[in-house]
Structure formats: structure tokens, C-alpha cells
Amino acid sequence: MRSRFRQLKRIYREHFQQKFKFHSQLTTQFSKLQSCNSVTSHKTLIPIINLQARNSEFLFLGRIETAQLVHSLANSDEKSEFQRYPGDEIAINVQNILKTCSVSTKGEIEKALNQCELTLTDDLIVNVINRYRFDWEAAYTFFKWVSREGDYSPGSNVFNAILDVLGRARRFVELIQVFDEMPDLVNEKTYGILLNRYAAAHMVEEAIGVFDRRKEFGELDDLSAFQNLLLWLCRYKHVEVAETFFESEKNEFGYDIKTMNIILNGWCVLGNVYEAKRFWKDIIKSKCEPDSVTYATFVNALTKKGKLGTALRLFQAMWEKGRKPDVVTCNCIIDALCFKKRIPEALEVLREMKNRGCLPNVTTYNSLIKHLCKIKRMETVYEYLNEMEQKNGSCLPNEITFNYLLKSLKKPEEVPWVLERMERNGCKMSTDTYNVILKLYVNWDCEDKVRHTWEEMEKKGMGPDQRSYTVMIHGLYDKGRLEDALSYFHEMRLKGMVPEPRTGILVNDMNIKLKERGEQGKKVIKLTSLGLKGNA
Template sequence: MLSSTLARRLKNPIFIQTTLLPFTTHSLSTKPTSHFPSQTPHTTTSPPNDDDSAAVFETLSCYGNDWKRALEFFNWAEAQAQFPHPAETYNRMIDILGKFFEFDLSWDLIERMKRTTTITTAAPSSAPNHATFRVLFNRYAAAHLVGEAVGVYRDRLEGFNLKDEASFCNLIDALCEHKHVIEAYDLCFGKTDGGDFAGKNSTKVHNMILRGWFKMGWWGKCREFWEEMDRKGVEKDLVSYSIYMDIVCKSGKPWKAVKLYKYMKSKGMKLDVVAYNTVIRAIGLSDGVDFALRVFREMRELGCDPNVVTCNILIKLLCENGRLRDAYKLLDEMPKRGVMPDVITYHSFFANLGRPKEILLLFDRMIGSGVRPRMDTYVMLMRKFGRWGFLRPVFVVWKKMEELGCSPDEFAYNALIDALVDKGMVDLARKYDEEMLAKGLSAKPRAELDTKMVEGG
């Protein structure tokens, strides 16, 4: 098992850069055949502790844009550090592989999970579970491999004793999340045989389909399905109303969401934090941020505690209305109310601040408070500084990304290269362009670098 000392090291970006990155690079260059160890998985007498699992999980996430390096670290943790992977770290690795369409390797890992549970005392903590196949459904749906996702549910889940209603709902949710709601609808109600759990007047399934139409932005279809639920006698719950409020709000009619909110109150429905978040956003858009703050106070008076999403909505409204001082005040108050800011909290400030120095100070504050930037955080800042013509802040952000052990994706590379090209630094831009191509990432065609689109796109 990983020692607590090594678990602390895995959270240290310097250790990641000086030890893990060179190790995995060396492993990639000398590895003879398979991506997986040939030996029998390590047998342990106790499951991993939470600190170990969190450290390994976080390190894998740092390699989220480099599946080969992630897999080398995954195998190293098991073989060299004697870490018995629980389902959580297996699932994270499967997610990374699926992101790069490495589904054969994903299935190798799933089979490895199944084998491990029969020969180690870590079982059943490493057994494939509903979360494992939720990840797989999600990656198949994101890759538009709908047939493969449905095939897993129909043909393979029985072998894992997981062909049940929870898995069916995970499949439908994944299809709806990635805009395959038509196929999801057919599985549930119509043309395609969805098995034992299809065709039921389940509120949960109908809510997922309603959210699927919402993800497509087909507002007319949303309204039609909302009315269909009434005709079929489907009982609408708080989640149903929350989704539909979000639909009318995002379709450009926030006043209708406010009207629905008043209807819910007249019926004596007790709103939860998710419903209130939608209402606050809707009222902020239709009536202004001050009215949104009134609902925020009402929410607290009624005993419904705000969460980070509530505060993020208010901070975004305040920032967009130029009330940065009030937004900063709310940011300072969040920890006092037991609500810790997340990366989305800071994104609202970054999108609306107008001075590089102020943005970088807030960026440092974010990291210092323990909030880890996402890849789109780095990309957002580099693009913004690049548009303004400030190259030094672009490199400050790039360097911080490297220090934190994050592997840049194609959007990060392209943001940096665009900034360099705009400043006439063509040779340096070409260096990064070649580096990203060597990693298998897609570069933009640029006349300045003598690159062009491959025929056929």
C-alpha cells in the first residue's frame, strides 16, 4: 500500500514533475509490448486508505489529457508502490481511456477489475460497479457510439450482475447528456426494445428525457413532452419543475420560469436548493440582480441553505452587472457561511475583470485557497491575455499549469500558439505546434506556420 509519505508526494507538483513525469516518459519509451502488467495483480491484506486513493485519483486527473502517461502511472502505482486500486481509481482510468476512444483498453481494465476481486482481499472494493458502467456509457455516448452503449447494457451487464434499473437509467442519462435523446426516447417508449425497464411511467425516466430535449435546445419539443407527461398521467416532482423552469429560462423566457415558481409556491411545494438556484437565475435575468438577492434571502429565511451553485449564480449576475465590489464581498462571505468557492466561482470574475494584474492576483488567490484550476481555466485566461496582446501573463499561466502537473490539451496549445503568432514569435510558435502534433493533438492550420488543413477536413 502507498505510505502516507508517498501519498503526500503525489499531491506535490514538484514530485510529479521531477519523478513521475520522467518515470512515465521512460516507461513509454522502453515498454516492449502490452500496456498492462503480465504478472498476477498484487495481493494485499487491506484496502487502500482514503488519502492514498485521493492522491492517486488526483494524479490520474493531472494526466487526463495524456492517456498513455496516465496508464503508465496507473500500472506503476499498482506494481511498484503496491497500491491496490479501488473501483474509484479504476473508473477514473477507464474514463480517461474512453476520452481517447481506447475502448478495448477500457474493457481490459474492466476484466482486470473482475479478476482482481477473485484473488485479492481488496474485493469487493475494486469490483466493477454501476459507476464503472456509467462512465463507459458516458464515453460511448460522447463518441456517438450509441449502438455500442446499448449493446453493453443488453448483452454484457448480466455477466457482472448489473443489468438492472439503475444501469438502464445510467444508459438513458448518458444518451440524453450527449444529445442522443431520440435514441433514448425510442428505447424508453417506442421503436427500440429497451428491455424490462422501458415503457414505464417512471417520473425519473421522463425527467431524464425532458432534460435530453433541453440539452438539444429543442424548446418546442420540450413543451410537447411536458404536456405529454400530463396526458400519460406521469406524476411531476420537484425535479420535473426545476428542469422545466430551466428550460423556459434558457429559451429566453425567464419570466415564465418566475411564473412557474409562483405556481409552485401556491401549490405549497417546498423548494429545494436546486429549484431555488433556477429561480434565482431566472429572476436575476428577468427582474434584475436585486430581486435575485431578495429570493436568496427568502431562501435562507425558509431554512434552505444555499450551496456553491447558488453563490456562483449571484456572483455571475453581480459581475455581469458591473458590481464587482459586491461580488468580492460575497466571495469573502462564502467560507463564513460554510460554502467553499469552486473553480466556477472564479471563472465569473475572470470573465469580467479588465486588468491582467488583478486577474493574476485572483488566480494566485484561487490556487492558494486550494481550488485547482481546470484545463478550461488555463485556456480562458491565455485566450483573454492573448486577445489583449499581453504575452507575459500567457506564459505565467502556462508555467503554472506545468507546475501543477497538468498536461495541456489541444485548446491550451492553440491558445499559446495563437498568442505567439500574434506577437510575431513564429519560431517559438512552430516549436509548440510540433510538440502538440508529436503528442497526437490537433493543431489549427496557420498560414504563418506553413500549415494547412488536411484534404477532406
């Protein structure tokens, strides 16, 4: 049994090394991964902990208690300590088995899982599924195995987790099969997941069908369910459908400012100021009193379309008419002024906010930091960062703040400092942050750090997602590594991810170049052979 489990790990390691094609050998982290059956006297999986190795290089599978977590850093001195828990350890062991999905049969995977003798709980299963939210096949393989275990029945959290993964990958045949297995477990969260994933896949009729069946999802508030449907339709640019449906249902739901704000925001996000103005007038005619969200939404639409003058006049009129702009509206104005490089005016709005009792928040400072980073005013950036940390509360720097700082870096040695400060402020790593770091290391030709970043994303269940593959494909293309770029593209497609249009264009270009390169190689070989014959 142990030899079979080691074989699965060896297959994955060889596949991993081949994919990255790094010159340096991987560490012995996989050999340090304990066999699931290493403690045969216990029914549950108890990871073996090497406490003396606590300060050594971070192991791929992690450790209980205090462990060394490398935030996408290759060097052993670039570390920070985080808390690890037994549940995470078990989930990581399962994760390492599932990583062989692309190179092993389902029967082999299930055999290895059976040998683990896991004590199944909803928390453990959701933990594993969430680690594979960007790899539906691995998540679904695990879920199907779990579903066949006789002593365990998955709860609603487990079903919702796998529905979200399948919906994200647009595997709706499997999604419907899973949904049909949970008639007594559907709830409000299930409803939201189905709306989100159908709308994201532009399956509008199916999304509306879910709304029509809302009574099956428990005691849902009808108005809230209606607003959720409109929200997801607008989120994925089906604003016209959302407004038409709103009009068809207004006799049942009436006019509500929150509902109308959703439609207004949909037109604004699309950048259709004409339709936004028309719907604004509809709001006024409906006798619904516009609230601060309505004004903020419309101001944001004007600024995004470059109509900053009109937005500023509306903003000033709000003050004059006693409609005190909230922090969201003020942030829209500050961001627009910064975008136009009118930073002194943006700072004046910030001062006016404070004087009028409208306190700034982290978004306010992020707008300033984003644009100051672009014009390389780093001294001012760090002054604002210090101010945010001192104010604490709603001004405390967040993931977005540090992503802007990371994007402004010029060399790899600066990354640890930003990550250390990020940790000090209680910010957790996200998929977006990993992707920012991944792009930096690809651009800097830091292959070892790219590997560590990718490795850690997988281990933490933070990816790789579509953006991660896009970064690698485009980065490797720019470096002239066409075969490697295409390898990532094929892996991305195997996971069911839909590439961006620009990536599709790039892939076509790579195929043409490789074909030309192959034909040129044949010509060289032919000419060389002719030359050898001539010399003979």
C-alpha cells in the first residue's frame, strides 16, 4: 500500500518538474509527505509531525502549530510564521493525492483515498473542495468518492461547495446531477450559487427558472430573491434583460429604491450613460426618493465615461441641497480626479470630506495610493500607508492596498518587505495577490520563485485560476518560450477554464510560429545533409 501511495506522489512530482522545466531539482518535500496509512493503529489520519524541523525550509504539505510559510518566496530566509491546524494538515494530504488526477486513473485515486481511512466531516470535505475550486475534476472526483462512503452523508455546505465549483467550470450536466441529489438540503445559499453561476455562464433563462422555483429553497423573502436575480443578471452584463424582467414583475414587487439602484448600477457599469440617464428619470417619475447609493452610482457612471465636469457639478449640488454625499460618492470623485492626474484637487476633496464630517475609509486612501504609485510618488504613498495604519478601523490597509504596492516594485528583493507589512496588518493572501506576485516573478525571470508561488497557490487552494494561467502563457510567450506557454494553455483548457480572447489570439500566433520554426528546421536538416553529400 505504501509503495502504491509513493508511486502516486512520484508520478505527480515528475509531472510537476516537467511542466516547469526548472534547472534546479525540487526539494525533497514530497518524500517527506507522510503516507496516509503511516499510523496504522488509528482509524483517523494523524499526520506525523517533526517538531525538530520546525525552523527548517517550509514543507509542501505544511505543519501543525507554528510553521514556516513562504509567501511565494524561494529563499529560506524569506519566511513568516503562520498558524497551522490539524484539519488543514489532513486536507493537504488529501490534496496531494488528488493532484495526480491528470496522470492517474480515477480507480487509482479512489484506491489511495480508501487507504487513508479518513474520518469524514463536512468541514474537512469543504476544506478539500475549496482547495480545488479552480479544478472541477479533482473536486468532483473527491465529492463522488465521499458520496459513496456508507457511514457518512454530506451536509448542505458540502453540496453548496461542489455546486459552486461545477458552476464556475460551467459543468452544468454534473451540477444538475448533484442538485438532484440534495432535495432536502437546498437553502438560500444554494439559490444564490445557482443564480450566480447561471448568470455568469450567460444562461439567462436558467437563472430566471431558478427564481421561479424559489419556493423550493426554503423560506426565502420574495423581494430579496428578486433583487438577487437582478443583481446577478446585471453583474454579468444582462442589464436589458434585468430591466425587462423588473418591468414585468413590478405589479408584484412594486417600486423599491434598492431594486432600482441595482438596474441603475447595471447600466452605469456597462458604461451606457444614455440608458443610465433615462433610468434616472424613471426613478424620479416613480416617486422613489433617490438615496445616497443612487447619487453615488450616477456620479460614478459620469466619471467612468469621462464626464468629470458634470459629475463635479452634481457632487457640488448635493452639498448645496443638503444631500450630504457619503464616503462612496466622495471616493468616486477622488478616484476620477486622480485618474485625470488632478491629484491636488483630489486632496482638496479629501480635506473637504474631513471638514464636513465625512470620514475617509480604506477605499479613499487606495484611490490616492493607486495613482501615486503610477507617477512614482512613493514617499507620499508610504506617508499615506502610515496614516492608514495609525487610523486603524475602516482605514486599515487591505489586500488591494498591498497589491498596488507590489505592482510598483522594481526588484525581487523588495517583495518580502511588502508581504511582511501585509501580514502585520492582518491581511491574508488572496488569489489576486498571488497572481500579482506571479506576474512580477515571471517578468523578472525568477524561475525558482515562480515555482514556489505556483506551488503555494495550489497548496492553499488559492489557484491557479484563469488569471494565473493567463499570466504564465503571456509571460512565457514574451520570453520566447512558446512550447512552455502552450503547455500551460493546454492544462488550462483541460481544467475547463475559458481563455480570454487575447489569449486565444496569442495561441494561434504561437502555433503559426512553431509551424514555421519546424519547417525551417527541416530545411536546415535538408541543406546540411546535402552539404555532407557534396563533401563526400
